Amino acid sequence: xxxNLPADLQYVETDEWLRMEGDEAVVGITDYAQSALGDIVFxxxxxxxxxxxxxxxxxxxxxxKASSDLYAPVDCEVLAVNSSLIDNQEPINSxxxxxxWMLRIKITGGTDKLLDVAAYTKSVQExxx
Amino acid sequence: xxxxxxxYQRHIALGARMIDFGGWxxxxxxxxxMAEHQAVRNSAGLFDISHxxxxxxxxxxxxxxxxxxxxxxxxxxSVGQSSxxxxxxxxxxxxxxxxxxxxxxxxxxxxxxxxxEKDWNWLQRRSTGFDVDMQDLSDRWxxxxxxxxxxxxxxxxxxxxxxxxxxxxxxxxxALFGFFGVNGLIARTGYTGEDGFEIFCDANKAELVWDAxxxxxxxxxxxxxxxxxxxxxRFEACLALYGNEISEATNPYEARLGWVVKLDKGDFxxxxxLREIKAAGVERKLVGFELIERGVARGGYLIxxxxxxxxxxxTTGMPSPTLNKPLGMGYVPTALxxxxxxxxxxxxxxxxxxxxxxxxxxxxxxxR
Numbered sequence: 001x002x003x004n005l006p007a008d009l010q011y012v013e014t015d016e017w018l019r020m021e022g023d024e025a026v027v028g029i030t031d032y033a034q035s036a037l038g039d040i041v042f043x044x045x046x047x048x049x050x051x052x053x054x055x056x057x058x059x060x061x062x063x064x065k066a067s068s069d070l071y072a073p074v075d076c077e078v079l080a081v082n083s084s085l086i087d088n089q090e091p092i093n094s095x096x097x098x099x100x101w102m103l104r105i106k107i108t109g110g111t112d113k114l115l116d117v118a119a120y121t122k123s124v125q126e127x128x129x
Numbered sequence: 130x131x132x133x134x135x136x137y138q139r140h141i142a143l144g145a146r147m148i149d150f151g152g153w154x155x156x157x158x159x160x161x162x163m164a165e166h167q168a169v170r171n172s173a174g175l176f177d178i179s180h181x182x183x184x185x186x187x188x189x190x191x192x193x194x195x196x197x198x199x200x201x202x203x204x205x206x207s208v209g210q211s212s213x214x215x216x217x218x219x220x221x222x223x224x225x226x227x228x229x230x231x232x233x234x235x236x237x238x239x240x241x242x243x244x245x246e247k248d249w250n251w252l253q254r255r256s257t258g259f260d261v262d263m264q265d266l267s268d269r270w271x272x273x274x275x276x277x278x279x280x281x282x283x284x285x286x287x288x289x290x291x292x293x294x295x296x297x298x299x300x301x302x303x304a305l306f307g308f309f310g311v312n313g314l315i316a317r318t319g320y321t322g323e324d325g326f327e328i329f330c331d332a333n334k335a336e337l338v339w340d341a342x343x344x345x346x347x348x349x350x351x352x353x354x355x356x357x358x359x360x361x362x363r364f365e366a367c368l369a370l371y372g373n374e375i376s377e378a379t380n381p382y383e384a385r386l387g388w389v390v391k392l393d394k395g396d397f398x399x400x401x402x403l404r405e406i407k408a409a410g411v412e413r414k415l416v417g418f419e420l421i422e423r424g425v426a427r428g429g430y431l432i433x434x435x436x437x438x439x440x441x442x443x444t445t446g447m448p449s450p451t452l453n454k455p456l457g458m459g460y461v462p463t464a465l466x467x468x469x470x471x472x473x474x475x476x477x478x479x480x481x482x483x484x485x486x487x488x489x490x491x492x493x494x495x496x497r
Contacts, residue, residue: 001144036146038357039163041448042425042455060477062425064162064447065357 001128004031006097010111011120014055014071017097018114027073027103029061032124034096037063040089045081045102052076054109059102061092070102075109134179135271135335143353151243153180156355166361166450168352169321173277175342176354178327179335182245183270184252187235188261195236197397198255199229200381200390206231211301211316215381215389216240216248217399221406222377223384224251226369230303230316237303237314237329239272241371255398271335275342275351276325276362278494283345284326295326300497309341320359322366322493364445365491367417367458373428373444374415374458383411383460385488413441414466417488418457420474424481426457431475432483434465441465443474449490456490457483 005011010018010025015033018025034040042062052058052072059070082101085092091099115123131154140147145156156177158165168174186195195203201214210231216224225244230237240248249265256263275284285296289308295315298304303316313330330338345351360370369375374384381390381403390403420426426446434440446457457474465472468487473480 001146038158039161044423062448064166064361064450065157067425067427 001035003035003124004097005117005121005124007117009097010073010114010116011123012071012073012114013120013123014073016071016073018073019097020111023107024079025074025076025105025107026101027105028096028101029070029092030120030124031096032128033068034093034100037061037068038065039063040092043085043089043092045083045086046078048078048080050078051108052078054113061089072105073114074105074107074111076105076107078103079106080104132180134177135332136177136179136339139336139339140177140353145353145355148356150180150356153242155180156353158355158357159353162355162357162361163450165352165354165358169277169323169354169358169362170451171278173275173280173283173325173345173351174321174354174358175339175351176274176276176359177271177339178274178359179271179332180242181267181272182238182240182242182248183266183272183329184238184240184249185235185264185266186238186252186261187264188259190259190261191236194256194259194261195229195238196395197259198252199227200397200399200403201229202391202394203229203231203236204394208233209302209304211303211318213389215375215386216251217381217390217403218377219399219402221380221399221402223371223375223379223381223386224248224377226371226375226386226389228318230314232303232314237266243372269332270329271332271338273328273330273335273339273342274319274321274325275328276319276321276323276354278323279346279350280323280325281496283350284342287345289341298326300495309338311338313338317496320368321362322368322489322491323362324494324496360445361447361450364447364456364458365449365451365489366493367489367491370445379460380406380411382406383413384415411463413460414463415444415458416461416466416470416485417490418459418472418474418483419486420455420457421471421482421484424474424476424479425455426459426474426476426481426483432459432461433473433475433480434462435471435473437473437480440472446474451491456486458488461485
C-alpha cells in the first residue's frame with residue numbers, strides 16, 4: 001500500500017514522526033500507523049512536564065480492533081499536548097501530520113537513532129504485506 | 130505458508146489489509162472497520178467466510194452419530210433445518226461450536242476455521258462403531274455471508290432471485306437455490322446480530338458469486354467486510370467466539386450456552402459431566418460489562434474484585450461502534466455476575482471500574 005510519508009520529517013521504528021524545530025519537536029503517529037490501527041476511538045496522552053526516555057511509552061491509542069502504546073521517539077520533556085484529540089480522535093486518521101499532532105516536546109537526549117524518510121519507508125515496506 | 134480462500138485475489142484487488150487468522154490469510158478490513166460495521170448495521174455487508182470448515186456426514190448412522198457427538202438435538206431437525214450446537218469433550222469442555230444442517234441425504238456441519246483439523250480428527254476418532262461417511266468439503270466449497278437489514282431486499286429483489294421464494298426462507302433454515310447461474314445452498318443465518326444469509330457454492334464459482342453480490346442494488350449498497358467488522362458485530366450481539374468466550378477450559382453453563390445442551394435427548398459425549406456441572410452450579414459466569422471509568426478493556430485483561438483480588442478475565446473487549454462506549458465480556462465469579470455488580474478491569478496495571486450490564490449489548494434483528 002502507498003502511505004503519505006513526508007520527506008521533511010524524522011521517524012522512529014515504532015511509527016512516530018517528529019518535526020524538528022531546533023531543540024524542540026512536534027510528535028505524532030505516521031500515516032502507516034493510523035492506517036494499520038483503523039478508526040481511532042480512544043487516546044491517552046501524558047501531562048505537560050512529564051519526561052520520557054526514548055522508547056518509553058508516553059500514551060495509549062485504541063481503535064475498535066486494537067490497543068497500542070505510543071512511544072517517545074527521543075529522550076524528552078513534554079511542553080504541550082494536543083488535548084483536543086482526547087474528545088475527538090478523528091484528526092489522527094484524517095490528518096496525522098497536521099491536526100492529528102500529539103505532543104510538542106523539548107529534546108533532552110540524542111537524535112542519532114532517528115530515521116530519515118528513506119529508512120522509515122523501508123521499515124514500513126518490510127512490515128506491510 | 131498461510132492458507133488462502135478462493136477469494137484471496139478479490140481481497141487483494143479491493144485493497145484489503147490482510148492478516149494471519151488461525152493460519153489463514155484473511156482480510157481484516159477493506160475501507161475501514163467502522164464503515165464496514167455501519168454497513169452491516171444499516172445496509173448490507175459481504176464477508177468471505179470460506180476459511181470455516183464444512184464437513185458432510187452421511188451414511189446409515191449419520192443422525193445417530195451426530196446426536197452422539199453434539200449437544201443439540203439432531204433428531205429434532207427436519208430436512209432444511211439447522212441447529213447451533215457444541216462439540217464437548219468427555220469432561221464437558223467445549224471443543225468447538227458448530228452449526229448442523231440437515232440436508233436431504235446428509236448432514237452438513239460447519240465448524241470454526243481454527244478448529245478444522247481438531248474437529249475432523251475428533252469426529253473421525255469418535256465415529257468408531259458408527260456406519261458413517263465423512264467428507265471434508267471445506268476446500269471444494271466457498272462460503273459467503275451477506276448480512277444486514279437490507280440483505281434480504283437486495284438479494285431477493287435481484288433478477289437472479291426473483292420468484293425463488295428466498296424471502297420466505299425461515300430463520301436457521303437452508304435450501305438449494307440457483308443464483309447468478311450457479312447452484313448452491315443458502316441458509317438464513319449469520320454471526321452479526323442482523324438478518325442475512327450464508328451462501329455455500331462451488332469454490333470455482335466463488336469469485337463470480339462474490340462479484341455479483343457486491344454489485345447488488347445501487348453502487349456501494351453492499352460493502353465488502355473483513356474480520357474486524359465480523360468481530361465487532363458479533364461482539365455487540367454477544368455471540369461467542371471460540372478461543373475467546375469458549376474453549377476446552379470452559380463449559381457451556383458458565384458460557385451461558387446451557388440452552389444448547391439437551392441433557393434429555395439421550396446419551397452423548399460429555400453428558401454425564403455436563404449433568405454434574407449443571408447440578409452443582411457454576412462457580413463463574415460469562416458477563417457483559419461496561420466501563421464506568423475511562424479506558425478500553427481487551428481480551429486477556431485481568432478482572433479484580435473491588436478489594437483487589439484477581440477473580441477473572443476479559444474474553445473480548447472493545448469500544449462498541451453501535452453503542453459508542455467501551456464494552457466487554459468476561460468471566461467473573463457467579464456472585465459478581467448479576468446486573469449492576471461492579472469490579473475492576475486491570476488496564477495496563479491500573480484498575481478501571483466496570484459494571485455488569487445486560488447481554489446482548491445489541492439486540493439481534495433476526496427475521497423469524
